[in-house]
Amino acid sequence: MTDDVRVSCAVMTHPRRAGAARALARALPELAPTVVMDPTPEGPPSTLRTSLAAWSAMPGWATHHLVLQDDAEPRPGLIAALSALVAAHPERPLSLFCEWGSASATMVRWAALGGHGLAECVDQYVPTVGFLLPATAARELVDTVDPRGREDEPDDEALARFLERTGRTALVTVPNLVEHDGDLSLVGNGHRMGVRRSVLLRVAADPAPDTRILRAPALVPFVSWRRARASAACWGTERRRHSGHRGHLRTALSDRGPSHADLVRELDAWLDTEPGRRLEGKLGFGLAHEVWLAATAMAVWAPLPERILAEPVDRARGALATLAPGGLRTVVPEVLTDTEVRDDLSALVLAAFAFGVRSRATGAAH
Template sequence: MRTTTDARAKSPDAVKPSLSVSVMTHPDRMNAAERIRERLGPQVDVLLAVDPEPDGPRSALRSARLAFSQARESGATHHLVLQDDVEVPDGFVDSALRGVAVHPEAALSYFVEWGSRTAVLARWAALTGVGAVPVVNPYVPTVALCLPAALAGELGGFLESEAYQGEADDQAVLRFVRATGTRALVTVPNLVEHSDLPSIVGNTGHGARRSVSFPAEPSYRDDASVLDVPRLMPFFAWNTGAALVIDTANDVPATQRPALDVLAAWGTDEAALRESFAAAVGTAAAGARVFEAASREQLFSVWLIAVAMGRCSGGSGRTRSPCSAAGWTIPWRRQPCPHSLRGPCASSPTRTHCSTTPPP
């Protein structure tokens, strides 16, 4: 996978970053918010953003609006908003400050949920030693989100005047960063964990919503590298158990294809894949016990995503990834071109092959 470096990181003229913090909370969860304030209090100023309409419709938007607006009077260079169900580790403030030092103009999330699209990129980054990934979710993770203070205050106003009725706060934040041209990134590793408190906004049915990468002693190094988003991205859909390949340039259901079909289009035999999967499970220490937790087909889908990630990251031995923007030359009469995911090659619908050059 390719990476870029944030050119704004540690500019000679950069002001030493400082941090103010707001904790979004609800009257029913004040104890949790107070615990976070006590934990961070000696190092930074922490304000509580208590839902002003606690008996209103379930929504995080009201406290989010207040939390980001509190940046206007913080006096710090950056403002961090935490939700009250985060677990804050030792050394968090120092790590958070290192993050904003290398990405000073970004909307920087210190958490992404392990089943999301962005989590796929985070795993790639962890495997390759990259320090951050772009947000590719249809929302910006807001469990622990830091912005330049002026921009955070502007976001508070946006949530006040521009958010739709019933809109989720993280989706409204995505509209804001797009409107302002702000780059949304997630640190790898994540710097906070999501606890198991019951969801106030109705997400309890989603199951555990844990961090994709939260080590025993999380810290953020001085690393301005950012993973480039691949054109094609393998993705395990946690809500359906399907192994998919997503077109990140046009991420709508119509462009998603089963990973098995895409691997077949790249020349991988399904029977061989299933045989390899069976062999891998059969030699694992857990053995057949894994099938007590999930069906064989679901576990095969998880395994298939690992295979697809290997192919996309160059595990086939080729020097260029089949998931790059250039794609891989392949006939479309039997299999749609995998770099467009839409049937005939997008660059030339009348040709029997893609016009792109295959990897050497």
């Protein structure tokens, strides 16, 4: 870090996962993380209670405080990338991770297409697998949020409400600087939510991050893992706040893009290809339609120039490919284990995205 940026770090954990927390702390010697246990380990596990204890562990010398969950997995170059982003935006809350089935993951995909190193978080929660706050915000959080009587409240939703109440908008790093091992969860999320992997991970070959911020448009499409349907997060573009969801994406896209008849015609043509026939045989038409719809909307509504969308770089293509497994993971377990299904879904997403780009170019998107 630098004289102007001094980041302290805490790893939040429960005695049952203390070993994992200590291993994570050892993996980040530059940050010398403090391992913070659940202050009431005999009670029901509470991410809010434990996270507030971790935020309280910030030392007086820190300008910023980073809290990591004990199942975070640091990526190569985390320290240097985080230092650059914090130095460029010292006042902004930063998430180091977002899961592949969220609306914020679409923001990461768009940012990867445009070369941005940061994107606005647009879900009703903020991803807290790895989260950084300026010191003033961390102190305010600890002073104003009381976990008593709120043990069942997730820390990611409580933190989102705190940020909204105090006029702050969280950003997510692009690519993500930590992965989430997420198959097991003390609070029961692992089974209900399915596997929550990163939308796009930093790799050793990645350059220093661009410090530009991608701001969200009014609608941010994704495939909802709750319903395996094309959906969109609604974003208040003036106050920069999450304002709900659109569950009927077909109507919204027809209003601002290609007609649904044209969309289905293009999908039918793709399903008549070899990968298309394979995929429809395994998933059926309905799921293929929802993924196609979301991927088309992702191109039509992208807050980026068409020339950038027309030829996505490999890293951006990889991020686009996580759209389908992120959204279908709870209803089609094969997306996690069957390479052929994953490859065919990736081909479908890229074909739908290309159709959306063509729709913009020909004026069908308005």
